[in-house]
Amino acid sequence: MSGEMDLKLEALSKYIVTSPSWIRSLALILLLSGCVEIMSILGSQGSFTKPNLFPIAAYLIPAVAALAFTPWLARRFGGKLDFGWSGLTAALGLIISLFVSLSPILLFRFSFALFFAISLALVFAFRMLLLAAVVDFHLRKVVVPAFLHSGIAILGAAPFLDLWFVQVSILLHISFAVGVYAFIIVVERPMKANFKVGPLELVNAFLLHLSEGSRKLDDFFRSIGESVVVPQVSLVLQREGKEEIFVTIPNVHPGPLGEIGGSNLPKILHNQIGGAALVFHGAASHDFNPVDETEVKKVGDAVLASRPNSCTSSSCTKSGRYRHGSVDVMAQAFGDTVIAVATRSPQVTEDLDFAMGFSIMKSGEKQFRHVGFIDAHNCMDTLADGVYSGTSLGMEYLAAAEDAFSGTAQQEQVPFMAGYAHRTLPWSRTDGFGDLGVQVLVITVGGQKTAYVLFDGNNMHTGARDEIRKRLVSLVDECEIMTTDTHVVNTISGRNQVGLKVPVEAFYPHVEDAVREAIADSAPACSAGATAWCKNVVVFGSQRISQIASTVNAMIGFLVPVAIIIIVGAFITTAMAYFLLVY
Numbered sequence: 001m002s003g004e005m006d007l008k009l010e011a012l013s014k015y016i017v018t019s020p021s022w023i024r025s026l027a028l029i030l031l032l033s034g035c036v037e038i039m040s041i042l043g044s045q046g047s048f049t050k051p052n053l054f055p056i057a058a059y060l061i062p063a064v065a066a067l068a069f070t071p072w073l074a075r076r077f078g079g080k081l082d083f084g085w086s087g088l089t090a091a092l093g094l095i096i097s098l099f100v101s102l103s104p105i106l107l108f109r110f111s112f113a114l115f116f117a118i119s120l121a122l123v124f125a126f127r128m129l130l131l132a133a134v135v136d137f138h139l140r141k142v143v144v145p146a147f148l149h150s151g152i153a154i155l156g157a158a159p160f161l162d163l164w165f166v167q168v169s170i171l172l173h174i175s176f177a178v179g180v181y182a183f184i185i186v187v188e189r190p191m192k193a194n195f196k197v198g199p200l201e202l203v204n205a206f207l208l209h210l211s212e213g214s215r216k217l218d219d220f221f222r223s224i225g226e227s228v229v230v231p232q233v234s235l236v237l238q239r240e241g242k243e244e245i246f247v248t249i250p251n252v253h254p255g256p257l258g259e260i261g262g263s264n265l266p267k268i269l270h271n272q273i274g275g276a277a278l279v280f281h282g283a284a285s286h287d288f289n290p291v292d293e294t295e296v297k298k299v300g301d302a303v304l305a306s307r308p309n310s311c312t313s314s315s316c317t318k319s320g321r322y323r324h325g326s327v328d329v330m331a332q333a334f335g336d337t338v339i340a341v342a343t344r345s346p347q348v349t350e351d352l353d354f355a356m357g358f359s360i361m362k363s364g365e366k367q368f369r370h371v372g373f374i375d376a377h378n379c380m381d382t383l384a385d386g387v388y389s390g391t392s393l394g395m396e397y398l399a400a401a402e403d404a405f406s407g408t409a410q411q412e413q414v415p416f417m418a419g420y421a422h423r424t425l426p427w428s429r430t431d432g433f434g435d436l437g438v439q440v441l442v443i444t445v446g447g448q449k450t451a452y453v454l455f456d457g458n459n460m461h462t463g464a465r466d467e468i469r470k471r472l473v474s475l476v477d478e479c480e481i482m483t484t485d486t487h488v489v490n491t492i493s494g495r496n497q498v499g500l501k502v503p504v505e506a507f508y509p510h511v512e513d514a515v516r517e518a519i520a521d522s523a524p525a526c527s528a529g530a531t532a533w534c535k536n537v538v539v540f541g542s543q544r545i546s547q548i549a550s551t552v553n554a555m556i557g558f559l560v561p562v563a564i565i566i567i568v569g570a571f572i573t574t575a576m577a578y579f580l581l582v583y
Contacts, residue, residue, distance in 0.1 A: 025087025026067060029094055033060035036098065057156030058116070059094060066090040066149035070131075073145040079135035081145075089130050093123040093149045113165040116157065120150040121172035121570075128180045134207060137200035139181060147173070171577050175570040183566050190551050195224055199555065206260075217260050218292035225291045226541035230354070231361065232282070232303055232532045233372035235337050237418045238311040239523040245420050245441060246277040247339070248303055249372045251354055252296075252539060253284040254484065258491040261540070262290030265299075266456055266484035267435050272300035276420045278439050278454055280374045281485040283357020285386050289540045299534045308528035313337075316443065316527065317411035319450040319478045324400035326393075330480050331404035332443065332450065333413065336369040337529025340404050341452075341480045342397060345379035345465045351485070352387040356394050360401045367409035370529035373401065376482045380459035380497045416445035419522030421514040425507060432457050432496045434486040438511055442476065442518040451479035451515050457498040458489050464499030471508060475515050 036059055040052040067083070067090040074081040100119035104111065127146035128139065135142055154169050188198035197220055205216035230251040237245040254265035262268075266279040273279075290296045313335025322329045326347050331340040340360075343349075352375050364371035387393050424437040434456030441452040451472060465481040472479050489496045 020084060020088060022067060022083035022087035025084075025091040026064070028091045029060070029063045029067070032094055032098060033063070036102075054157070054160045057160070058153050059097065061156055062149050062153035063090045063094040065152050066093060066127075070145050070148055073148060074131070074135050074142070077136075077141040077144065079131075079141055079145075081131070081135050085134050089127055089134075090149060092130075093127060096123050096126060097153070113161045114168065116161070117165055117169040117172055118571075120153050120169055121176045123153075124150040124173050125176040125180050128177070129184075132184070132200050133203040135204075137198060137204050139184070143177065168574070171574045172570070175574045175577070178573075179566040179570040183562060186562050187555055190555055194547060194551055195220075197223075215292065221261055221289070221291040221540060222538060224541065224544055225538040226544075227536050227538050228288065229533060229535045230284075230288070230299075230537060231358070232299065232534055233337070233361075233370050234303055234306070234530050234532065235334060235339060235370075235372060236308055236311055236528050236530070237334075237525045238527075239418055239525045242521065242523045243276050243420070245418055245525075246273050246275065246307075247280070247372070247441065248273065248277065249280045249282045249374055250299060251282040251284050251288070251357060252290055252299060252534075252537060253286055253288045253351065254281075255286050255289040255487045256540075257487045259488060261292060262296045263487035263490075264293075264435075265290065265296050266486045267488075268293055268296045269300050269303070270436060272297060273304065276422070278441060278452070279484055280372075280454065280482060281377045283352040283360070283373060283375055284354045285351040287540055287542050287544060288354055291538045291540065295538050298537050302532040302534040303530075306530045306532035308530050311526040311528040313413075313528065314415055314524075314526040315413035316416045316445050317408055317413050318446050318448045319443070320404070320407060320411065321478075322400055322404040322407055324403060325396035327396045327400040329400045329404040330450075330478065331408040333368065333408045333411065334416075334527040334529065335413070337372065337527065338364060338368040338370070338405060338408055339372045339374065340364070340401055340408075341374040341376050341482065342401065343376035343378055343465070343480065345376070345460075346462055348379055348381050348384045348462065349377075350380075350384045350386045350459075351375065351377075352397065353389065355389045356387055356397065359389060360398055363398065363402050364405040367405050370531050371405070372529075374482065375485075376465075376480060377458075377485045378460040378465040378481050378483060379462055380495070381462040382495070414446050416443055416525060417522040418443055418525040419518040419520070421517035421521060423510050423514045423517075425510055427502055427507070429489045429491070430496070431501050432489050432498050433502070433507075434484065434488055436484070436486075438507075438514055440511075440514040440518040442515065442522060444519075444522050448478065449476040449519065451476040451518070453479060453481045453511060453515070455481070455483045455498050456486050457483045458485050458487055459483055459497040461497050461499035464497075464504050467504045468508060468511060471512070472515060475512065475519065479515075 036055045040055050067087045070086045071081045097119040100122055101116040104115045131142040131146050158166050191199050232250050234248040254263055257263055269279045270277045316334040317332055319330055319332040326344050329340050329342045357373055360373050361371045419442040421440045425433050427433045436456035439454045443450045468481050469479055
């Protein structure tokens, strides 16, 4: 099922690695080199006043030089590498060199030169792969920077070891360079065959996005995307002497993560619409991620073009709750427009597929002209699968929504008041809160106050929604807590929901203040609904996420076997070349 693939792909974000401070890497290099030096002195029964120069020349100096000069060398070849990544590659290179060269001494004391040469070739191969991913996927631009560490180590060790060591080291480096090239060709083949781009190129683009805000990834998604047409229902609330409130429900998905694609869709639409705009989460999965901000603005243009010129309905129903199975729907009608919010809290739920949401919207059109369906997106513990048409859970959603539409259509509509409040929060994206903070819409009708509380975040930690509702009952008669599903909070991990890092006790006072402010802001209102048909919106495309996830999983599956074959081949090639040259 494609939902399972969506889940696997989002879970891959946990493999994204950020570089540590170069100071930590340097400290690790000094510590490891110092330990080797001490063991060398103790092993040779020497004096600490007369250090052994080999560990310094073969381990310490090459690692420090690699840390210091690789960024400069990368720039000389048209790339860019910060000292954090340079320090990480140098420290890992030193660890590889120490482990491979020193561990076998316990069994093969007479073969240190051979294992040291092998370790340097492995360091070279490792640096080629890492720099190809971090700096530039064109190997010709990273070969020289990659050779810096092992090259200096060969020069430093040469006076202590014989000519044989230098010869074998050079042959091993040549064999491993060819091996890395072959490894990359084999590994990249599935991705290039399906998407015309290699994984290293994608990693380059992603790291450029993180460091410089590059849009190269958006170009890739556009190249594989497809054009869709999606409905978007909006509700305009005009108030006497107050700012107009604009409610809109996109049926495209704010993903995939960070600032990539349409991940910041809620804020972009909020700013484009202007004023008191609430951008709720409709029914869409990662297949419906806009490929870039341009496509998000297309959606905004369509919504603004369909904006009603005047509001003619001055009445609405009370909000009501309808339940079928595990699905709970809160619905409220404003003239010929209905707003329905679905949740399964405290049960975990992920995105509803567009086809699922579209079916719900069409079923509501039996009673209403405009059907706004909101996925509350308010209960998450671990990453879960989505909701799809034809599944038992999908049928629960459809049945609960149909009950809500038919029940709401029978309710009396009377004059109402609307109030709005917007609070930014003193936490960042890394804490699970997007740029918009929290927004509150309060509808007062027939003595009933209903609060629509919207967090700019990606889902809520299990129990947070229910705890907030429990606390708000002293202020309002009914409420629902929702998130926009913004993915700007997911730059590294797929799990960063509201309430995970910052407990409800910490941010609830801001919610309560916003609800009180919205109640105080209430004024008599009239409404008008609209359904915009957003055309030619380029999204990732049906099954594209599944295809990417399947391709990545296939690549990961044969990485180790291919690496082993190539390493063995490199050793055999080196041995054959050595004997041909020497004998």
